[in-house]
Every structure is written in C-alpha cells, then in structure tokens.
Amino acid sequence: MDEFASIRHWTSGRQSESWQRERGxxxxxxxxxxxxxxxxxxxGVGSPYEYIMAMDTMVETVHFNxxxxxxEDIGYKALAANVSDIAAMGGVPLQALISxxxxxxxxxxxxxxxxxxxxxxxxxxxxxxxxxDTTSSPQHLVVAVTVTGAVExxxxxxxxxxxxxxxxVLTGPVGMxxxxxxxxxxxxxxxxxxxxxERVGQLVQAHRRPSPSVRAGRLLxxxxxxxxxxxxxxxxxxxxxxxxxxSGLVVTLKEQQLPRSGSMAAYAGAxxxxxxxxxxxxxxxxVLLGTIEQNDAEAAQAAFHKEGLPFYIIGETSAGDPAVELxxxxxxxxxxxxxxxxxxxxxx
Amino acid sequence: MDEFASIRHWTSGRQSESWQRERGxxxxxxxxxxxxxxxxxxxGVGSPYEYIMAMDTMVETVHFNxxxxxxEDIGYKALAANVSDIAAMGGVPLQALISxxxxxxxxxxxxxxxxxxxxxxxxxxxxxxxxxDTTSSPQHLVVAVTVTGAVExxxxxxxxxxxxxxxxVLTGPVGMxxxxxxxxxxxxxxxxxxxxxERVGQLVQAHRRPSPSVRAGRLLxxxxxxxxxxxxxxxxxxxxxxxxxxSGLVVTLKEQQLPRSGSMAAYAGAxxxxxxxxxxxxxxxxVLLGTIEQNDAEAAQAAFHKEGLPFYIIGETSAGDPAVELxxxxxxxxxxxxxxxxxxxxxx
Numbered sequence: 001m002d003e004f005a006s007i008r009h010w011t012s013g014r015q016s017e018s019w020q021r022e023r024g025x026x027x028x029x030x031x032x033x034x035x036x037x038x039x040x041x042x043x044g045v046g047s048p049y050e051y052i053m054a055m056d057t058m059v060e061t062v063h064f065n066x067x068x069x070x071x072e073d074i075g076y077k078a079l080a081a082n083v084s085d086i087a088a089m090g091g092v093p094l095q096a097l098i099s100x101x102x103x104x105x106x107x108x109x110x111x112x113x114x115x116x117x118x119x120x121x122x123x124x125x126x127x128x129x130x131x132x133d134t135t136s137s138p139q140h141l142v143v144a145v146t147v148t149g150a151v152e153x154x155x156x157x158x159x160x161x162x163x164x165x166x167x168x169v170l171t172g173p174v175g176m177x178x179x180x181x182x183x184x185x186x187x188x189x190x191x192x193x194x195x196x197x198e199r200v201g202q203l204v205q206a207h208r209r210p211s212p213s214v215r216a217g218r219l220l221x222x223x224x225x226x227x228x229x230x231x232x233x234x235x236x237x238x239x240x241x242x243x244x245x246x247s248g249l250v251v252t253l254k255e256q257q258l259p260r261s262g263s264m265a266a267y268a269g270a271x272x273x274x275x276x277x278x279x280x281x282x283x284x285x286x287v288l289l290g291t292i293e294q295n296d297a298e299a300a301q302a303a304f305h306k307e308g309l310p311f312y313i314i315g316e317t318s319a320g321d322p323a324v325e326l327x328x329x330x331x332x333x334x335x336x337x338x339x340x341x342x343x344x345x346x347x348x
Numbered sequence: 349m350d351e352f353a354s355i356r357h358w359t360s361g362r363q364s365e366s367w368q369r370e371r372g373x374x375x376x377x378x379x380x381x382x383x384x385x386x387x388x389x390x391x392g393v394g395s396p397y398e399y400i401m402a403m404d405t406m407v408e409t410v411h412f413n414x415x416x417x418x419x420e421d422i423g424y425k426a427l428a429a430n431v432s433d434i435a436a437m438g439g440v441p442l443q444a445l446i447s448x449x450x451x452x453x454x455x456x457x458x459x460x461x462x463x464x465x466x467x468x469x470x471x472x473x474x475x476x477x478x479x480x481d482t483t484s485s486p487q488h489l490v491v492a493v494t495v496t497g498a499v500e501x502x503x504x505x506x507x508x509x510x511x512x513x514x515x516x517v518l519t520g521p522v523g524m525x526x527x528x529x530x531x532x533x534x535x536x537x538x539x540x541x542x543x544x545x546e547r548v549g550q551l552v553q554a555h556r557r558p559s560p561s562v563r564a565g566r567l568l569x570x571x572x573x574x575x576x577x578x579x580x581x582x583x584x585x586x587x588x589x590x591x592x593x594x595s596g597l598v599v600t601l602k603e604q605q606l607p608r609s610g611s612m613a614a615y616a617g618a619x620x621x622x623x624x625x626x627x628x629x630x631x632x633x634x635v636l637l638g639t640i641e642q643n644d645a646e647a648a649q650a651a652f653h654k655e656g657l658p659f660y661i662i663g664e665t666s667a668g669d670p671a672v673e674l675x676x677x678x679x680x681x682x683x684x685x686x687x688x689x690x691x692x693x694x695x696x
Contacts, residue, residue, distance in 0.1 A: 026398060031506050031594075032436035032579060033402035033497070038386030050374060051399075054381035055445040055479060055494060061486045062449075088380035097403040099492045101410075131403060133492070138409045140485070144447045144492035146403060149381070158379050231380060246379075 003134055006108050010115040015128060023094045023128040024150075034130035036095065036148075044218075045092050045150045052149035052156065054085035060140040068184045071110045073208040075117030078143040081233065083125045084212035084286040086149035088231035090157040090221030093125050093149045093214065098132035101142040114143070125214060157221055157229035157290065162247035166227055166291035168315035169300070171216035173261040174236050175268075175275060178282025180207030182271060199263035210286040216309055217288055223303075225296040235283040237339045240324040243291065250320040251291075253339070255328045259312045280326075281342065291317055351482055354456050358463040363476060371442045371476040372498075382478035384443065384496075392566075393440050393498045400497035400504065402433035408488040416532045419458045421556040423465030426491040429581065431473045432560035432634040434497035436579035438505040438569030441562065443476045447492040449485035462491070473562060505569055505577035505638065510595035514575055514639035516663035517648070519564035521607040522584050523623060526630025527615050528555030534619065547611035558634040564657055565636055571651075573644035583631040585687045588672040591639065598668040599639075601687070603676045607660045628674075629690065639665055 011029055020028055024042065027035035042049060058064060058078045069077070079096060086093040098118065102111060122129055127147065180203035212231070220226040228247055230239040236258075240251045258279055268275035292300055297313050304311035315327070324339040359377055368376055372390065375383035390397060406412060406426045417425070427444060434441040446466065450459060470477055475495065528551035560579070568574040576595055578587045584606075588599045606627055616623035640648055645661050652659035663675070672687040 027504070027506070031508075032433045033400045033439075035437070035499075035504055036399035036401060037501070038399050039396060048387060051384035051386050052381045053384060053443070053445060053479060053494075053496075055447050055481045055492075057447045057449060057481045057483050057490075057492065059449050059483050059485055059490075062484050085380045089383070091381075095401070097401060097494055099403050099405045101405060101407050101490055131401060133403045133405045135405050135407050136410050137407055137490075138488055140487065142405075142407075142449055142485075142490050142492075144403075144405065144481070144490075146401075146445055146494040148401075151383075153385070156375070156383055158375070160379075 006111065007134055009108055010112055011129065014119045015122070020128040020130070023126065025095060025128045025130055028128065028130045042092060042094065042150045046152045048153045049150040050153045050156065052086050052089050052091045052151055053146065054082055055144065055146045056082045056085060057142065057144040059142050067188045068181060069208055071113035072117030074143060075114035076121040076209055078145050079118050079121040079127065080210050080212050080286065082145045082147035083127065083214065084210070084231040084233065086147055087212045087214045087217040088229055088288060089149065089151055090155065090217045090229060091149035091151035092218065093127045093147055095128045095130045095148045096122065097130060097146045099144040101135045101137035103137050103139055103141055106141070125212065151221070155221060157217070157226055159228055159230050159243050159246035162228035162243050162249060162291040162317050164249050164317055164319040165294055166317040167294045167297035167313050168251060168253065168317060169290050169292055169297065170259065170287060170312045170314050171213045172285065172287030172310050173259040173264070174232060174285045174287060175278035175282045176203050176206035176261050176264045177210065177284040178278040179264045179267050180204040182273065183267060186271065200267055202263055203267060207284065210284065212286050213288045216304070219304060219307070220288070220290060220292065223292070223296060223300055225293040225300070227291050227293070229288055229290040232285040232287050232289055233283060235281040236289065237280040237324060238341065239289045241341045243289070244322040244324050248322060250318045250322070251315065251324045252318065253315040253324065253326050255326055257312065257314045259310070280339065354459065355482055357456055358460055359477065362467045363470070368476040368478070371474065373443060373476045373478055376476065376478045390440060390442065390498045394500045396501045397498040398501045398504065400434050400437050400439045400499055401494065402430060403492065403494045404430045404433060405490065405492040407490050415536045416529060417556055419461035420465030422491060423462035424469040424557055426493050427466050427469040427475065428558050428560050428634065430493045430495035431469070431475065431562060432558070432579040432581065434495055435560045435562045435565040436577055436636060437497065437499055438503065438565045438577060439497035439499035440566065441473050441475045441495055441497045443478045443496045444470065445478060445494045446480035449483045449490040451485050451487055451489055454489070473560065499569070503569060505565070505574055507576055507578050507591050507594035510576035510591050510597060510639040510665050512597050512665055512667040513642055514665045515642045515645035515661050516599060516601065516665060517638050517640055517645065518607065518635060518660045518662050519561045520633065520635030520658050521609040521612070522580060522633045522635060523626035523630045524551050524554035524609050524612045525558065525632040526626040527612045528552040530619060530621065531615060548615055550611055551615060555632065558632065560634050561636045564652070567652060567655070568636070568638060568640065571640070571644060571648055573641040573648070575639050575641070577636055577638040580633040580635050580637055581631060583629040584637065585628040585672060586689065587637045589689045591637070592670040592672050596670060598666045598670070599663065599672045600666065601663040601672065601674050603674055605660065605662045607658070628687065
C-alpha cells in the first residue's frame with residue numbers, strides 16, 4: 001500500500017464534511033493544506049474568539065513502548081495530550097493535524113489501529129482531523145500532533161496571571177498515570193500476577209487514556225475569577241513552578257489537601273513507593289492546576305460538584321520570589337518543605 | 349540544560365512581539381499554547397480570508413543525514429517545505445509551530461544551529477514561530493513543523509480544479525535538488541574531488557535550501573485564471589498525477605518544454621544519469637505545478653518575467669481517464685509515453 005492509499009485507509013469515511021464544517025473546516029485531508037474559516041461561529045464559544053494552537057509529540061521508547069500502550073492507546077493519548085493544552089487555556093478544541101513517522105517494518109494495520117484510537121478521542125472531544133504528514137522512520141514510531149481551539153478573545157487563561165492570595169485549585173487526582181505506568185513496567189519484569197489484587201485497572205486506564213479537562217477549563221474561564229491555569233503534563237510540582245515563575249510568586253501546596261486516589265495509594269503501598277512521589281512528580285495526569293480568587297474558591301467547588309466534576313482546593317499563593325513549597329503537618333507542627341523544580345524532563 | 353532552558357536558548361530574542369503581532373500572533377512561545385487573532389488584518393491579503401494549515405516532517409536517515417545537510421540546513425528546509433504547502437494554495441505564510449525530537453547524545457548546540465537555520469527561513473518568508481514541543485528521541489532527529497497561512501476566502505488554489513484544455517505551467521526548474529543530493533552522496537563514496545569541475549554549488553543549494561514559490565503562488569491566484577496548483581515535493585510526475593486524479597483528466601507534459609537547468613544537465617552527464625529521471629521523479633524541488641486557462645498562459649508568462657520570476661508552459665490537459673503522459677519528439681515523430689505514478693514514496 002502506498003502512502004496515499006495508507007492515508008485513505010486510515011482516515012477516509014471517519015468524519016463527515018458537515019460535522020467538520022461545524023468546526024470551521026472548509027477543506028480537510030487531501031490537498032497540500034487544509035482550509036479553515038476563522039470567522040465561523042463555534043458552538044459554545046462567544047464571539048469574537050481567538051484561535052489557540054499547540055503541538056505535542058509522542059516518541060516510542062520515550063513516551064510508550066509495546067507493553068505500556070496498544071496502538072489504539074497511542075493514537076488516543078497523542079490527541080488527548082494536545083486537547084489538554086487547549087483545556088489549559090480555557091478553550092474548546094476544534095481541529096488537529098497528525099504527523100506519523102512509521103517504522104518501515106510496521107505495515108499499515110497497526111497504524112489503522114492507531115487512527116482508530118485517535119478518531120475515538122477526536123469524537124469524544126469534537127476535534128476535526130484536517131491533515132498532517134506521513135513519513136517513514138528508520139526505527140521508532142513518532143506521532144506529532146498539532147491542535148487548534150477557540151477561546152473568547154482576550155480571555156485565555158495563562159500561567160502568568162496568578163496573584164498573591166489566590167487559592168490553588170486542581171480539577172482531578174494526580175499520580176494515577178505514574179502508578180499505572182509503574183504497574184505496566186513491573187508487570188513485564190515480575191510477571192502478570194505479581195501485583196494482582198490491587199485495583200490497577202483504573203490506574204492503567206489513567207495512563208493510557210487520559211481525560212483532558214475541557215469542561216473544567218470552560219467552567220473556570222466562565223467564572224471570571226480564575227487568574228492562571230496550567231495542565232499537569234510534567235507533574236504537579238513542575239506545573240506549580242511554571243505558574244510561580246510566570247506569575248512571580250510563591251505557590252504553597254498543602255499535603256493534607258492533595259487529592260489521593262484510593263487505588264493509587266493502595267497500589268503504591270503494595271509496590272513500596274511513597275505515593276507523594278507520584279502525585280508531585282509523576283506527570284501525564286492532564287488535570288488542570290490553577291489559581292482563583294480566594295473568595296470564589298468554595299463557590300467554584302460547589303459549582304463543579306453540582307456538575308459532577310471533581311475540584312480540589314489544594315493551597316494558596318503568596319508574594320515572594322518564585323518558589324513552590326509543600327506544607328506538611330507533622331508531630332512537631334507544620335513544616336514548609338521546598339519542592340524541587342524537577343518534573344519529567346526529556347533532557348535528563 | 350533542561351528542556352525549558354534549551355527552548356529559551358534556541359528561540360528567545362529572535363522575533364519581536366510587534367513583528368509577531370503583524371502576523372496575527374497574540375501570544376507566542378511560553379505557555380501551554382499560542383493565541384492567534386483570526387480577524388487581524390494581514391498585509392497583502394484581502395479580507396475576508398481563510399486560514400491555511402499544513403504539516404510536514406523531516407526524519408534523520410529518511411530526509412537527511414550528516415553528509416547531506418548541516419543542522420542549519422535541516423532547520424531551514426523543514427520550514428521551507430512547509431511554506432511551500434502554503435504557496436501551493438496561493439496563500440501567504442503566517443505562523444509556525446516546531447516539534448523537535450532530539451537524540452539524547454546531541455546536546456543543545458547543534459539544535460541552536462538548527463534553530464538558526466529555521467529562523468533564517470522564517471525571516472525570509474515572514475513566518476512567526478509561535479510554539480511547538482521538545483522531546484528526546486532514542487536515536488534519530490525528527491523535526492515536525494506545522495505552518496499556517498492566509499488566503500482570500502474561497503479563492504485557494506486546489507489540485508482538483510483543472511479543466512480540459514488548460515495549459516500546464518511550472519514556476520521553476522526541476523531535478524536540481526535530486527542532482528544535488530546525488531552529488532552529496534557520491535562525494536561521500538568517491539571522495540570530494542570525484543566530480544569536481546561541474547557547477548554543483550547551485551545543485552547542493554537547491555537540495556539544502558529550497559526556495560518555496562510564495563510570490564509565484566500569489567501571482568497565479570491574482571490572475572483568476574489558475575484552475576489548479578500543487579507544489580513539487582514528490583517529483584513532477586507524481587504531482588501531475590495528483591492533479592490528474594483530483595481533477596479527473598489527462599495531463600500531457602512536453603519533454604521539449606520542460607525546463608532543464610544547465611548545471612543539472614552537465615552534472616547528470618558527468619554522473620552518467622538521464623537528467624529526465626531527476627526532472628520527473630527527483631522531488632523536493634518546491635516549485636509550483638499548475639494549470640491555467642490556455643488563453644492566459646502567455647500573458648501570465650510575460651507577467652512573471654516582468655517580475656524576474658521563471659515561468660514555463662510545459663504541457664496541456666485534456667479530457668479522459670486520469671493519466672499523465674510525456675510527449676517526446678523522436679526521429680519517428682511524436683511519441684506519447686505514459687508516466688508511472690511513482691514518486692518519492694515513504695512506503696517503498
């Protein structure tokens with residue numbers, strides 16, 4: 001199968017032209033480039049709106065391997081990680097372009113499965129797949145995705161807007177993806193039953209099929225009290241550092257208030273790992289970390305809960321040189337522990 | 349140097365905020381995503397305009413290696429190949445996102461050079477670099493680029509608009525990039541002086557630093573007589589096939605009228621290669637192949653020449669099942685030779 005036949009095999013018949021038109025698309029896959037109507041009304045987004053653009057790449061052996069992810073998972077997660085960047089700006093995802101660099105020995109069927117997962121995520125979040133590129137790769141699969149979105153003009157939620165005295169909030173638990181990854185790698189080394197009996201299913205799911213917080217981002221933007229927002233791709237501590245540095249203040253996280261998934265904690269106990277390590281430094285959680293006006297924090301929490309969405313008030317910001325600290329309650333009273341800037345770093 | 353420090357080292361101070369604003373950018377590198385004003389006036393583009401989006405990836409060992417390209421060349425060409433896709437729609441390039449997957453042993457300095465080349469191309473074509481992603485790679489360098497552009501709404505030049513009786517036109521010579529690549533690979537095998545004396549400098553330049561035909565695409569669009577357009581990335585024959593299939597007609601290329609670069613022909617002679625092979629199947633020329641109304645062809649040519657731009661009328665289209673043929677003049681009269689669909693195919 002040649003390159004063009006492969007692309008048709010992977011993509012044709014997946015999304016209708018009218019469905020794509022509702023997302024601003026005037027010309028999708030098949031020409032030198034795609035065409036977008038930047039004035040098209042977007043359902044649920046006020047006019048005028050700005051376009052959001054982000055790009056996120058997954059590389060075999062760095063982000064996944066044959067035991068951690070199926071091809072469907074790779075496609076799903078590659079798009080989900082990008083959608084999360086749109087959520088982190090308070091926006092609605094619209095379109096995506098996909099570049100795959102395919103090992104020569106792989107053949108078209110695994111890639112068809114990758115596109116099955118990718119289109120499943122696209123359907124879940126309403127993303128029109130409008131183009132991309134297909135090349136061969138000498139050895140490893142690389143999936144690069146560009147995603148667009150829309151957000152009301154001038155209202156995008158950036159990292160740099162936090163103010164001293166804000167409440168620090170989180171839209172979901174952290175550390176589950178890292179725990180799921182640990183299980184998948186441990187399973188390979190120790191055999192499938194080594195850690196059976198723990199509730200690992202949802203940890204594996206959290207690693208393979210993350211759920212970007214698009215709805216949460218929209219709710220936070222609509223409140224008008226959210227000053228800064230980030231998605232947790234590189235770990236809670238690292239994302240808190242980004243807000244601290246971009247906004248020029250201190251972020252204090254309260255250990256007692258960090259959401260701790262029961263299955264994650266149980267698995268960490270069985271595996272002999274401090275769950276806090278995964279919660280602070282695990283990454284790939286794709287929940288949102290933000291800061292909002294202190295006096296709106298509880299009302300925001302109530303509003304989220306009313307919609308069945310998780311919402312945690314996990315700390316506060318204060319004036320000072322950029323830093324992130326963890327407030328721990330010990331027998332000897334409260335302890336303020338500085339948190340290192342490290343997260344998942346591709347150059348370490 | 350960590351990931352964020354590397355990105356700053358490669359990108360900061362390269363393009364001013366005001367320069368980026370003129371290209372619609374409201375927020376560039378540094379947050380989860382970039383922000384674009386889709387209503388911003390774009391110099392030289394009529395309103396209302398549509399957005400153009402394309403993505404193109406270069407992979408070490410597939411598209412380049414250590415003898416064919418310097419790091420500066422890799423960066424330059426990765427963006428140039430993308431800009432060519434905007435030119436092929438008749439548009440003006442605006443913004444780009446860059447994803448680099450960097451072998452762990454490489455270190456930041458070669459990447460700095462890659463970004464030197466990339467920003468040189470960005471300056472040449474007025475492209476704002478607004479974001480991207482940086483990951484590590486187990487072995488090979490991968491550079492994926494997404495580019496945006498603008499074109500007057502409803503006027504983009506597609507592959508599918510050719511009509512029987514059109515003139516087939518080309519905005520520059522073909523086969524030079526393939527000849528340059530042949531020289532660079534032969535040089536490695538036979539030593540630096542093996543093919544000295546030939547004018548290989550411009551062939552090497554054509555391979556390493558292609559010049560996308562943005563101005564030519566704009567001129568063709570403005571005439572209102574151009575029915576279809578493609579950029580020559582995979583070879584003249586392959587691109588002609590794309591127009592033939594998308595438009596449902598026969599494309600006839602006239603051998604006598606194909607532009608033949610003197611340095612390419614001289615080098616082909618010295619290397620014992622039929623130059624036609626490179627001209628038809630070489631690829632990576634990044635000139636434009638299109639069809640225009642027959643009665644405007646000569647006027648278009650005169651207009652191009654007046655601007656100092658090359659323009660070749662190389663054939664015509666006719667009704668029939670999609671096909672591409674080469675009209676050759678031989679001792680026994682004219683010969684119509686069907687051209688195979690092959691071009692550079694990443695799955696062969």
